[in-house]
Amino acid sequence: MSRRSPRSGPRRPVDQARRAAFDALRAVHAGGAYANLALTDILDRRHLDERDAALATELVAGTSRLQGTYDAILEAAAGRPLSSLQPAVVDVLRLGTHQVLSMRIPTRAAVDSAVDLAGTAIGERVTGLVNAVLRKVAADSLDEWVDRLSAGTTGVAHLAVRTHHPLWIAETYADLLGEEAAVALEADNLAPRPTLVVRPGLAERAELVAAGAVATRWSPYGAVADGNPADFAAVREGRAGVQDEGSQLVALALSRVEAPAGPWLDMCAGPGGKAALLTGIARSRGEDVLAAELAEHRAGLVAQALRGYRPAGRVICADGTRPAWPARSFARVMLDAPCTGLGALRRRPESRWRHRPEDLDDLVPLQAQLLVSAIRSTLPGGVVAYVTCSPHASETEDVVQTVVEELGDDGIGTEVLDAPSFLPEVPDCARPDPWGGDRFVQLWPHRHGTDAMFLALLRVG
Known part of the structure; x- marks a missing residue:
């Protein structure tokens, strides 16, 4: 030939x-x-x-x-x-x-x-x-290729090659999970099924189920469906969207905490899934949500996610580290901070090769600045949800500990709440906190079928 x-x-x-x-x-x-x-x-x-x-x-x-x-x-x-x-x-x-x-x-x-x-x-x-x-x-x-590449390696290095992860990510999982790390890393290699979420007040989950979706295990707002989400009328019409169940659960937990009456803030709102869910919940209580997003194109995505609500959801372009609102303005603040995204590797598979450990050098100070700003934006007695789609200790427990202790030294009291108690239906989600308790939430793909979302709930004094 x-x-x-x-x-x-x-x-x-x-x-x-x-x-x-x-x-x-x-x-x-x-x-x-x-x-x-x-x-x-x-x-x-x-x-x-x-x-x-x-x-x-x-x-x-x-x-x-x-x-x-x-x-x-x-x-x-x-x-x-x-x-x-x-x-x-x-x-x-x-x-x-x-x-x-x-x-x-x-x-x-x-x-x-x-x-x-x-x-x-x-x-x-x-x-x-x-x-x-x-x-x-x-x-x-x-x-055979993997056998060749892993020859001579041991321990976590061997695990990293066998599960197709960079070494630093495998080390992160091993530090947090011990022997369970192998199962967790393998779970990153399983593509997730699309998960839908209704906009409360605009649609009911029963509509999605009637159209062929399957109700999520714990979130009362979600449903799982294969294929194109746009095949569902509620998605096409802006009455539902696409959102991992883990993201739904951290928003649900924030909505369940007792807090004073007042407006809510989604501080880093792009691409808008949490803002849309929180807006529906808040409006059912006669309150509303301000969605703030630094990047203009991501603010556009937030507005798109909120398009079904009337009146339209409020979206502004704003830098959370330099708030465009007065201090102590909000009863509830959602801070889903920019992070390495190590918890969403099954959903964004390129992220495992895009990020480097040195990315934390820029991200961690930003996360701390945003959390300080979130706390200062909250009414006395109000609640902040600090969320990352990463389980890495530097982006999660270390940030919370640093901010809580530094603000305490400045006379701003912040109580770390028992976050797992606000998700009682979700098993095995408690994560130890630096003060000897188990007051953080950590979701995992291999345990919960969700992204590896971290949640800390903080009541502002």
Whole structure:
């Protein structure tokens, strides 16, 4: 069989699923996009059918999830660092490696499709390289490659390679969970089912269940459904949205704490799921929520999440560290602080390879500043929910301890409440606090089927 040359005419068109997956990965690696959001935008614009959309989704999610492992395999197969290759070529190789090693696609078809993608999306000059490297990749199974990569490692380092995580993340899990860490890390590799949430006052969960969804285990507002959430009328009409059950539960806990009457604040509200849920709950009590978000485009997402409410939910662009509101203004404050996102690795699989331990150097001081601001924004007797989608001690218990003790030295009393008591239906969610109690909530994918959300509830004196 003769090899095609650049002069032999155009290469056959690449199927739309693989091109969509490639373009989404380029948006992630060249533009810093979130994989799920980049792919959703591409699928919406290109109108792929259900089968192609499912294939593109698996290609992007699976490639992103095992990216670090695939990169090590590719460097071994290529005999050179990936940094010496054109970034777009690397993304083609990653997609091809996922098809060869982790999907039920015949090797020849997987390699040929990657070669075709390279020729169409990049140029004929790179097709020989892609073909040669992927055929070397295909010489062994994924298990055989992982055995080779993990040879000579022990303990947490061995666990990190076997579960496809950077070492620092595996160490974080091991510090928190001990022997349970292996199960937790494996859970990060299982794609979650889409979880929906109703906007209280606009829809009832029974409507979603009647349309084919299954009620969530603990949140009274959620339901799980496969497929496209927009297939549900309530989602299309803004009466429901997409939100992990863990995010629903931390908002529910804040709403259950006794607090004085008054407005509520969602301090870092983007993309708007918690703001929408809290708005419905607050309005049922004759109160309302102010949603504040620093980034203008994320504030737009919050407004979109609130679009079903009349009057419209209040959204402002504001820096939580420099409040645009007077001190002691709110009865309840939700602070879902910017974090490494280590608790959402199953949902945003590219995050495990995007973040570095040194990211904490910037995030932790910001988290502390925001928590101080949240406490100063709260009425006496009011409550602050400090939330992160990360279980890392530096972003969770350490921040709370530092702020509570420093504000105490300044004469601002802050009581750490028993957060698990406000989620009594959720088993095994208590996490030790620095003062010898178990007053924090920690949710886990492997225990609860949710993102690994952390929650501390603080009453302001």
